[in-house]
Amino acid sequence: MTGPGEVGEVGWPDEVASPPAIAATATPAGCGHLRLIATSDLHAQILSYDYYSNRPLFGSGLARIACLIDEARRDAPASLLLDNGDFLQGSALADPDIAGRRGRVHPAIAAFNTLGYDAAALGNHEFNYGLGFLRQAVAGAGFPVLSANVLTAAGSDPLQDRFLCTPFALVSRRLPGMPDGPRAITIGLLGLTPPEILQWDRRHLEGHILVRPMAEAARAWVPELRRRGADLVVCLAHTGVSASRRTNGSDAQAAAIAAIPGVDAVIAGHSHLTFPDGGGHPDPRIDSLRGRIVGKPVVQPGHEGSHLGIIDLWLRPARQGWQVAQSETRLIHGSESIAGLSARTIRAAAAPLRDSLAPDHRAALSKMRRRLGTTTIPLSTWFAQVADCQALRLIGAAKMHHTRRALAATPWAGLPMVALVTAYRCGGHGGPQHYSDIPPGPLSLRHVFDLYPFPNTVTAEIMTGAGLAARLDRTSAIFNRITPGRPDQMLIDPRVPGFSYEVAVGADYRIDLSQPCLRDRAATPGEGRIRDLGIGGRPLAPDERVVVVTNSYLASAHALASDRLVLDDNRLCTDAIAGYIREAGRIGPHRGGGWSFVPMPGTSLLFDTGSGCAGHLGELAALRPEPVGLTEEGFSRFRLHPE
Numbered sequence: 001m002t003g004p005g006e007v008g009e010v011g012w013p014d015e016v017a018s019p020p021a022i023a024a025t026a027t028p029a030g031c032g033h034l035r036l037i038a039t040s041d042l043h044a045q046i047l048s049y050d051y052y053s054n055r056p057l058f059g060s061g062l063a064r065i066a067c068l069i070d071e072a073r074r075d076a077p078a079s080l081l082l083d084n085g086d087f088l089q090g091s092a093l094a095d096p097d098i099a100g101r102r103g104r105v106h107p108a109i110a111a112f113n114t115l116g117y118d119a120a121a122l123g124n125h126e127f128n129y130g131l132g133f134l135r136q137a138v139a140g141a142g143f144p145v146l147s148a149n150v151l152t153a154a155g156s157d158p159l160q161d162r163f164l165c166t167p168f169a170l171v172s173r174r175l176p177g178m179p180d181g182p183r184a185i186t187i188g189l190l191g192l193t194p195p196e197i198l199q200w201d202r203r204h205l206e207g208h209i210l211v212r213p214m215a216e217a218a219r220a221w222v223p224e225l226r227r228r229g230a231d232l233v234v235c236l237a238h239t240g241v242s243a244s245r246r247t248n249g250s251d252a253q254a255a256a257i258a259a260i261p262g263v264d265a266v267i268a269g270h271s272h273l274t275f276p277d278g279g280g281h282p283d284p285r286i287d288s289l290r291g292r293i294v295g296k297p298v299v300q301p302g303h304e305g306s307h308l309g310i311i312d313l314w315l316r317p318a319r320q321g322w323q324v325a326q327s328e329t330r331l332i333h334g335s336e337s338i339a340g341l342s343a344r345t346i347r348a349a350a351a352p353l354r355d356s357l358a359p360d361h362r363a364a365l366s367k368m369r370r371r372l373g374t375t376t377i378p379l380s381t382w383f384a385q386v387a388d389c390q391a392l393r394l395i396g397a398a399k400m401h402h403t404r405r406a407l408a409a410t411p412w413a414g415l416p417m418v419a420l421v422t423a424y425r426c427g428g429h430g431g432p433q434h435y436s437d438i439p440p441g442p443l444s445l446r447h448v449f450d451l452y453p454f455p456n457t458v459t460a461e462i463m464t465g466a467g468l469a470a471r472l473d474r475t476s477a478i479f480n481r482i483t484p485g486r487p488d489q490m491l492i493d494p495r496v497p498g499f500s501y502e503v504a505v506g507a508d509y510r511i512d513l514s515q516p517c518l519r520d521r522a523a524t525p526g527e528g529r530i531r532d533l534g535i536g537g538r539p540l541a542p543d544e545r546v547v548v549v550t551n552s553y554l555a556s557a558h559a560l561a562s563d564r565l566v567l568d569d570n571r572l573c574t575d576a577i578a579g580y581i582r583e584a585g586r587i588g589p590h591r592g593g594g595w596s597f598v599p600m601p602g603t604s605l606l607f608d609t610g611s612g613c614a615g616h617l618g619e620l621a622a623l624r625p626e627p628v629g630l631t632e633e634g635f636s637r638f639r640l641h642p643e
Contacts, residue, residue: 022072024312024328031314031325032175032183035076036234037069038301038309039083040269043090043125044099045304046111046353047361051092051368052450053437059335061305062111067341067349068308068332069115076312078173080187081116084269085123085238088137090304092364092449093357096129105140107360113142114356119169121191121236122147123270128455130204131164144169146191146236149217151210158220164209167191167217168225175315185315185322188230190221192237192257194270199556203457203570214239215256222262231321232264232313240271241286241293241300243495254300255285258293264324265311266293268300272429274307274331275300291329299329303429308332368446372578375587379438379451382613383620384423385478385492385501386640388594391436391451392421395573396505397590398580399549403460403567412462412547412566416535418506419549420471424453427610428498432634435610443587448577456551458576460567465533466542472509473518473528475502482513484600488639491605507540508593509533513642514600531598596622597642605642608635 027033039062048061057064073079088094093107100106105113112120122145126134138145148158148167155161169189174182192214198205218235225233235257242252254268254275268275275298276291285294291311292298301309314326338346347354354361379391396419407413425436436450463471478501480493491513492498510531518528533540540546547566551573555565581587605623608631617625620640628637 022068022310022332023075025326027177028314028326030179031316032178032185033076033078034173034175034185034187034232034313034315035072035079036265036267036299036309036311036313037072037079037081038267038299038311039065039305040238040267040301040309041086041123041272041303042083042108043086043304044088044094044108045091046093046107047357048305048350049361051364052446052453054368054446059306059338062115063350063353064338064346065305065308065332065334066115066353067346068334068337070349072308072310072332078175080118080171080173080189082189082234082236082267083112083117083120084236084267085121085191085193086125086269087112087120087123088134089125089128089455090453092368092446093360095364095367096133097367098360098363100133100136101363104360106137107357109137109140110356110360111353113140114352117143118171119144119146119189119191119236121145121238122150122165122193123238124194124197124200127197127201127204131208138165144189146189147193148190148221149195149212149214150193150197151212152208154210154212158212158217159224161212165191168221170225170228170230178317183317185231186229188225188228188233190218190225190233190235192218192235192239194238200553202556203552203568214253215260218257218260218263222260226262232315232324233262234265234267235263236267238270240268240273241275241298242283254298255283255293258296258298259285263296265296265313265327266298267309267311268298271300272303273300274302276329276331292327297327297329299331301331306334308334368444368449370445372443372445372448372581373585373587374441375438375443376440377587377589378440378616379436379447379587380613380616380619381423381426381436381451382609382616384426384503385498386607387619387623388596389423389503389619390589391438392423392503393505393590394587395419395451395577396421396503396549398577399458399573400506401580402458402571402576403547403549406567406569406571407460407547410566415462415545415547416540417547417549418468418504418535420502420554421505422499422502424499425450426498427608427635432610432636433612435612437612443581445578448574448581452573452577454553454573456553456573458549458567458569458571458573459552459555459565460547460549461555461564462545462566463548463564464542465540465544465546468504468507468540468546468548469528469530469533469542470518471548472502472504472530472533475500476511476529477517479511479513479517481516482600482603482605484514485602487604488606489603491607491640503595506593507533507535507595508537509595510598511595512598514598535593537593600642603642605640606637607640608637611636
């Protein structure tokens with residue numbers, strides 16, 4: 001028997017069931033079958049346990065889908081198990097205090113070793129804790145860790161570069177079922193990392209590494225892999241599939257990489273979406289139903305073990321090497337596929353992971369349960385996108401508290417201050433349980449990471465009132481434009497990530513949903529969605545200077561000029577929040593100011609949130625919420641009245 005939080009807890013009955021079949025189409029005559037099995041964006045969600053909410057995860061995580069990996073391998077004797085990056089950061093298991101302990105292999109690397117991964121690519125979050133941490137982590141890998149475009153020194157062309165990690169790997173498999181017996185095939189694996197890491201983790205990487213564009217590196221290396229004996233080339237590209245024909249940064253380079261001659265298959269990732277997604281697509285190159293781009297198989301397996309990606313390839317001997325005669329791309333949905341399985345079946349497949357990571361699991365639980373103080377109020381994010389939220393006010397107050405102390409003896413000490421804060425756990429692709437829900441009572445370190453799960457540092461910049469209004473206008477892109485007087489209009493644009501919405505804690509303002517979002521266009525007086533912007537009960541003049549507290553990720557992403565950045569002292573946001581709670585001892589409501597929507601009489605909005613929100617409807621009193629029902633995805637839908 002195991003107690004709460006112990007490795008091995010599942011909570012499902014032990015009814016007898018077999019793993020779901022992951023059988024492929026029958027192999028055509030004269031062909032061999034090769035299977036690519038893929039995960040991506042695991043974010044150290046290894047043991048299917050949420051350390052921040054202190055509960056097991058029943059439908060995701062590597063431990064939950066280990067049984068699906070076993071079945072996928074059993075059905076395909078010639079297979080490769082691959083990961084597409086973002087595995088070193090995300091859960092308490094990846095915290096440097098846990099993952100960096102002397103004598104222990106990083107838990108994510110240990111998990112990949114245990115399950116026998118054949119290769120993994122570097123994503124962007126592998127760099128969050130710096131190059132020393134990354135090098136120490138990958139040193140424990142019993143498999144190649146790949147990136148062909150992250151360099152320590154640039155050569156005259158990509159083939160002459162010096163690399164941080166191995167750019168490629170050549171892996172052999174013997175294909176059964178051939179008329180003349182098993183035949184060997186060599187698969188070339190190429191890793192590609194988002195170049196934006198130089199912005200997002202600038203404080204760790206500037207002056208230490210260079211990054212080439214992904215497609216540039218791939219165009220050089222794909223023919224080189226062929227020259228070195230690869231019969232097949234697979235790109236592990238930490239990038240997603242564009243929603244339109246126009247590609248946009250690291251989120252949407254999969255089509256460009258698939259189009260490179262010599263690439264046979266692509267494992268995509270980064271955007272936390274899934275592909276194939278079964279829908280239509282405006283880009284004629286992209287077949288969202290069959291999982292093909294320019295006719296080549298591409299799979300993107302969600303995030304945190306939500307899905308397992310499968311690409312089946314049937315290969316026919318050619319005059320020189322092999323050719324792909326047929327392919328099939330599938331996503332295996334984790335929670336749906338294991339819903340009818342017995343706990344015994346799931347535990348048996350996950351047992352090697354539980355055994356190898358048991359000391360890390362206990363260390364993570366111990367750290368996350370450190371007591372900091374108490375809260376007299378609930379701290380939740382069920383409605384953080386539509387109403388002023390005490391959870392976000394706590395984060396903003398903590399970051400401003402640290403910033404005021406840091407700037408006390410500087411010329412900026414007397415300026416007004418606000419903090420831009422995001423609800424990182426707010427549903428979306430994370431699902432209807434992906435919310436913070438902290439009841440009144442003790443506050444532990446796990447609650448801090450529940451509210452703020454990323455290793456960003458506190459930064460501050462100087463902005464004008466007009467600049468702050470423009471920033472708030474851009475971040476309001478999460479809201480659809482609403483027509484006054486019409487009923488039941490969807491409030492949230494699902495194409496915009498929830499984590500991109502920022503609330504200005506310490507400011508007073510209203511958002512006019514009847515107006516279009518300015519996005520990157522400069523506003524003229526009277527334009528835009530932001531109304532009545534003020535601080536401390538007085539209007540903020542357009543040319544008035546204000547200290548805006550944010551974080552290192554956003555500061556780097558917006559490429560701030562050095563004369564605007566007034567604080568970057570490497571203080572982790574989580575440390576600032578924990579210190580604020582510890583110093584205060586007791587957290588109560590933060591009062592005054594806040595934000596709201598401009599009233600729109602006769603208008604109703606539809607908003608989806610998590611199914612556990614029932615006890616928090618008082619936070620929405622001003623919007624008079626009416627329950628509508630559950631969506632197909634399990635979210636609770638409400639009708640709101642912005643009057």
